Amino acid sequence: METIETDVVIVGGGPAGCSCALYTSRADLKTVILDKNPAVGALAITHQIANYPGVSSEMSGEDLLTLMRDQAIQYGTDYRRAQVFGVDVTGDWKIVYTPEGTFKGRSLVLASGAMGRPASFKGEAEFLGRGVSYCATCDGAFYRDREVAVVGINKEALEEAQVLTKFASTVHWITSSDPKDNDAHAMELMHQSNVKHWSRTRLMEIQGDEAGVKGVLLKNRTNESNLELPVEGVFVYMSGSKPITDFLGDQIALKEDGGIIVDDFMSTTSEGVWAIGDIRNTPFKQAVVAASDGCIAAMAIDRYLNSRKAIRVDWVHS
Ligand SMILES: Cc1cc2nc3c(=O)[nH]c(=O)nc-3n(C[C@H](O)[C@H](O)[C@H](O)COP(=O)(O)OP(=O)(O)OC[C@H]3O[C@@H](n4cnc5c(N)ncnc54)[C@H](O)[C@@H]3O)c2cc1C
Structure with a gap:
């Protein structure tokens, strides 16, 4: 290098x-x-x-x-x-x-x-460096053929999720609101074959054990239902x-x-x-x-x- x-x-x-x-x-x-x-x-x-x-x-x-x-x-x-x-x-x-x-x-x-921003999601600080990351360019290659989650709707989240589509088997994109229809980058991301978008959804907890992240717990804001996803990496892009x-x-x-x-x-x-x-x-x-x-x-x-x-x-x- x-x-x-x-x-x-x-x-x-x-x-x-x-x-x-x-x-x-x-x-x-x-x-x-x-x-x-x-x-x-x-x-x-x-x-x-x-x-x-x-x-x-x-x-x-x-x-x-x-x-x-x-x-x-x-x-x-x-x-x-x-x-x-x-x-x-x-x-x-x-x-x-x-x-x-x-x-x-x-x-x-x-x-x-x-x-x-200070780590604010449950499990974020605990699993930082063991599955939680803020840099897809740095850590994306560790998740080749694995499932990961990207949390956030800002420009950085969109760009980093695109990077992860090159490595991960599935990129779960979690946003608490709907992206705008005229947001070309968001639309492009959602049309990638290995991206699954969870809109109007909140990240409740990042779960794992001594080996690292094992999954995330989500809550849908429309029907208040809970959902667990088996991801090994969580990439967080929230402003603060x-x-x-x-x-x-x-x-x-x-x-x-x-x-x-x-x-x-x-x-x-x-x-x-x-x-x-x-x-x-x-x-x-x-x-x-x-x-x-x-x-x-x-x-x-x-x-x-x-x-x-x-x-x-x-x-x-x-
Ligand atoms: C919503 C909002 C409105 C504002 N309105 C005004 C206003 O009207 N007038 C005014 O004067 N000020 C305003 N400010 C404040 C002003 O924008 C900031 O004070 C100013 O931008 C600080 O400059 P900076 O270069 O220190 O940081 P930033 O402008 O935040 O730039 C930091 C740069 O560092 C990069 N960076 C971060 N981490 C890394 C890393 N690990 N490796 C490499 N690069 C990295 C970022 O990508 C970014 O490009 C506003 C701020 C906000 C948030």
């Missing part, structure tokens, strides 16, 4: 990550953004953004984010769709793991936002607000409220690692605040990397 070395690795392609990348790229630092999904961050799902300075009050969050991303790419940022599932920040090189490859950065920026830090293990210090601790330069307690935007769990979660964080971190990183000569970079051949 591919290993890429770079100056700056940024986890997350929201306004925080994109503004940071714009500044680091313009400072001639080789920059990679790893973004799970450009459609699921807080700005991406904002219908209309009327308070971002200088842009039309009619603009959608998704359109504003596209502008930010394109601007960073135009200045040389390498933007990649990839879900980060682990990091190692103990050495000089900060190592970032994704299903698409490993990235080694002379600096690391954490900008994955706060659209995570909590800093996304699960891929860090216990390597970076957090505040009691789950946000990452930073100093005035957005530097975390781990040298060479910065945190920006909603992942800090700031009291004022706004796109302009996230973008400002990105700028501050980028300037601090430029200073940090250019006064530190110890690491010999492999891509300089002179």
Whole structure:
């Protein structure tokens, strides 16, 4: 699998990550953004953004984010769709793991936002990593020819369910409401031969034993009837607000409220690692605040990397 070395690795392609990348790229630092999904961050799902300075009050969050991303790419940022599932920040090189490859950065920026949610379904926390997953791209191949459930109706759920259709014998898609008739992705998913859609249905419990998940208990909202499905994997995609830090293990210090601790330069307690935007769990979660964080971190990183000569970079051949 591919290993890429770079100056700056940024986890997350929201306004925080994109503004940071714009500044680091313009400072001639080789920059990679790893973004799970450009459609699921807080700005991406904002219908209309009327308070971002200088842009039309009619603009959608998704359109504003596209502008930010394109601007960073135009200045040389390498933007990649990839879900980060682990990091190692103990050495000089900060190592970032994704299903698409490993990235080694002379600096690391954490900008994955706060659209995570605490495990809330019965059995979800208990079976996390033993059948419960939030990443079909990472874990889908473990479920070849097996039955799995996908819970949720947002864009991420639809895309991840599509990934799972390549592996699973049956993908049970569980949604608490009906998808809209004009939702082309939902219609396409429902027409896949190995997808079974359970609409107006709630997940009540994820069941299993020491070996992992064995099934799910569902309740139909129309007739209140219960149903058990014998699945081995459950992929949960529900929205909610909590800093996304699960891929860090216990390597970076957090505040009691789950946000990452930073100093005035957005530097975390781990040298060479910065945190920006909603992942800090700031009291004022706004796109302009996230973008400002990105700028501050980028300037601090430029200073940090250019006064530190110890690491010999492999891509300089002179
Ligand atoms: C419904 C709603 C309406 C809002 N309205 C406004 C408004 O009108 N005006 C305003 O200023 N602010 C608004 N906000 C707040 C604003 O959108 C956020 O403060 C801002 O988007 C935070 O930026 P961010 O870059 O920190 O995170 P996000 O925008 O959430 O971006 C995080 C990115 O990280 C990616 N990511 C997550 N986990 C991983 C992983 N493991 N690996 C790789 N990538 C990952 C996500 O896919 C996403 O692209 C709103 C928020 C919401 C939820």
